[in-house]
Amino acid sequence: MSGVDLDEDDPFEEQREQVENPMRRLFRVYGGDYKFSATVGVVGSLFARLLDLVPPILLGFALDAIFEQNKEFSSIWFVPDSVIPADQQGQLLLTVALIAGAFFTAAGFHWVRNWGFNDFAQNIQHDVRTDTYDKMQRLNMDFFADKQTGEMMSILSNDVNRLERFLNDGMNSMFRLLVMVVGIAGVLFIYNWQLALVALLPVPLIGLFTYKFIQIIQPKYKEVRSTVGKVNSRLENNLGGITVIKSSNTEPYESDRVEDVSQDYFDANWDAIGTRIKFFPGLRILAGIGFVATFLVGGLWVLAGEGGEAPWIFTIPLSAGEFVTFILLTQRFIWPMAQFGQIINMYQRARASSARIFGLMDEPARIEEDPGAEELVVEDGCVEYDDVTFGYEDGETIIEDVSFDVEGGETLALVGPTGAGKSTILKLLMRLYDVDEGEVRIDGTNVRDVTLPSLRRQIGYVSQDTFLFYGTVEENIRYGAFDADREDVIEAARAAxxxxxxxxxxxGYDTEVGERGVKLSGGQRQRISIARAVLRDPEILVLDEATSDVDTETEMLIQRSLDKLTEDRTTFSIAHRLSTIKDADEIVVLEGGRIEERGRHEELIDNDGLYAHLWGVQAGEIDELPDEFVERAARRQARTEADGDD
Structure with missing residues (x-):
């Protein structure tokens, strides 16, 4: 459950609006690698549709040449005279064979067409999804703080799938429409250009009608994409917080909130549907005008022209067979024209989705690797913070002028009230964020001058909020050390x-841990996380509240494993429970992003400063605390309650 306001604008609107020609970019960036598949699809579509025109042409021709006998059968341009039988029955059988051959050959080209377009669409879908995910996981941590998981899942799933539907079905239909319209129009003009003009009369109206539809539907599809992302965000939030919902007895409240965002999606989607369902019948009516006009004019033409003269303003004779061909082809012309709206509909949906995808891909990353960065090799494990200042993009300073050194193999503890900046300081070491001023160095090397993989490979991170992936215990311990064998995993587990x-x-080690490790207790998850760090064997260890949420007995077990893990390693430990860090080589006390005190446990207790007061709180000596400390604690709590950053 979350208090996030999902009624705000689309969180990706800013990125989306900056993308120009998203569909052109899609084909330019991703289409080039699959030109062969696209070419196969286009060629297959071309020949399949041309062969689809053969049966109505042959049928009309057979009517005139065989039954009406007012035309020579040998005038079929694609049939050699040498294979044409002299008798009518033979000519009929040849016509049947040609029509059957056209059907079977067209079926083969239809298969080729479908293979080509499907291969093209599936490969691009795969590449776009993997590239989008790869880009997303490399973005800054503050990006994820601002965006809902459901919104990002909507892009990776719904938007990418919508692209695939257009690249397959949409492009398939588009080339079918192109071939059928051009091919049919060509045949009609060859047969009788005057009647062809009658049959094609609605085409300009269809073009104008479609243009207006695009103008109206495009902003509506943007709204649909925005609202579906909000629905996903609400559902993801609520499912992730189902324990809080149940324990708070707020199921009706959350059902109402889901109903609200679902209603927004319903309204936006129905608005687009309402426009779409008006457009398609109108398009069919316009396309049908061509068929009705052709049947009416052509029928009267044939009846009036039985004496061999063309009626009215027409000058070209029209036979019954040609009229039948016109009717059959015009009927086939109507359906592709009616589908034109479906193609435009798919295109507009795909365009809206591609804009969101490329908007995410174009999101700038504050953490960039220097092209000349070298691999980090840790020898001593000395870490230096030199006048480090950092603030988030909103301009608020979180860390200010922080300096301290940690010798190799020593343990430094960071303590302080909530919101003091403890976790942020260590995130700067791992370059989850970059400093605004100053430097963080490892063995004298600025962490910004080394490659990110080599930096993070040298740092083991054990957090309070342990995350386990869906899979087995062994898979979770081996995460990040994938080449380790079962013996190595067991040894790491023993150490933890x-x-x-x-x-x-x-x-045993093949036990499935469930979603986020739900089948294990908090202490068990924590020890698996420690085993994961042990297996990676890092030179520097970061412990972020590693024992704060477990019972005393489990804490004792975890602390034993941590004591083994920290031997001969440079270790940073964040702790609210001060008893776990009182033996650290040095303790740095933070308040408001600045260093308030530093020293060993006994020294800080004797100083009777912030650390001593925090120790008194945990020792239950609340009544003995100075009023000034209590007032400052209240102000700090009010100031940090909203963001919760430590």
Missing amino acids: EAHEFVQNLPD
């Missing part, structure tokens, strides 16, 4: 005091 409880699980 996890081996004994893992052995007692139903399937």
Whole structure:
């Protein structure tokens, strides 16, 4: 559950509005690698549709040449005279064979067409989804703080799938429409250009009607894409917080909130549907005008022209067979023209989706790797913070003029009230954020001058909020050290005091941990996280509230494993529970993003400053605390309650 206001504008609107010609960019960036598949699809569509025109042409010709006998059968341009039988029955059988051959050959080209367009669409869909995810996971941490997971899932799933539907069905239909319209129009003009003009009379009206539809529907589809992302965000939030919802007895409240965002989507989608369902019948009516006009004028033409003269303003004779061909082809002309609206509909949806996709891809990253960056090699493990200042993009300073050194193999603890900036300081070490001023160095090397993979490979991170992936216990321990074998995994688990409880699980190391490790207790998840860090064998270790949410007995077990893990490693430890860090080599006390005190535990207690007061709180000596400390704590709590950054 979350208090996030999902009624705000589309969170990707700013990125989306900056994308120019998203569909052209899609084909330019991704289409080039699959030109062969697209060419196969286009060629298959061309021949399949041309062969679809053969049966009505042959049928009309057979009517005149075989039944009416007012035309020579040998005048079929694509049939050699040498294979044409002299008798009518033979000519009829030849016509049947040619029509059957056209059907079977067209079926083969239809298969080729479908393979080509499907291969083209599926490959681009795969590339776009993987590239979008790769770009997304490399964005700054503050990007994820501002965006809802459901919105990003909507782009990776719904928007990418919508592209695939257009690239497959839409492009398939588009080339079919192109070939059928051009091919049919060509045949009609060859047969009788005057009647062809009658049959094609609605085409300009269809073009104008479609243009107006595009102008009206495009902003409506943008609204649909925005609202569906909000629905996904609300559902993702609520499903992730289902325990809080149930324990708070707020199911009716959350059902109302889901109903609200679903209603917004319903309204936006129905608005687009209302426009669409008016457009398609209107398009069919316009296309049908051509068929009705052709049947009426052509029928009267044939009846009036039985004496061999063309009626009214027309000058070209029209036979019954040609009239039948016109009727059959005009009927086939109507359906592709009616589908033109469907193609435009798919295109507009795909355009809206591609704008959101490229908007996400174009999101700038504050964390950039220097092209000349070198691999980080840690020898001593000395870490220096030199006048470090940092603030988020909104301009608020979180860390200001922080300096301290940690010798290799030593343990430094960061303590302070909530919102003091403890976690942020260590995120700067891992370059989850970059400093605004100053430097963070490892063995004298600025962390901004080394490659990100080599930097993060040297740092092991164990957090309070342990995340386990869906999979087995072994897979979670091996995460980040994928080449490790079972023996290495077991050894890491022993070091983390996890081996004994893992052995007692139903399937041992092959036990599925469930979504986010839900099948394990908090202490078990924590020890698996520690085993993961042990297996990676990092030179520098970051412990962020590693034991704050477990019971005393589990804390004792975890602390034993941490003591083993921190031996001979440079270690940073964040703790609210001060008893876990009182033996650290140095303790840095932070308040408001600045260093308030530093020293060993005994020294800080003797100083009777902020650390001593925090120690008194945990020792239960609340009544002995100075009023000034209590007032400052109240102000800090009010100031940090909204953002919760430590």
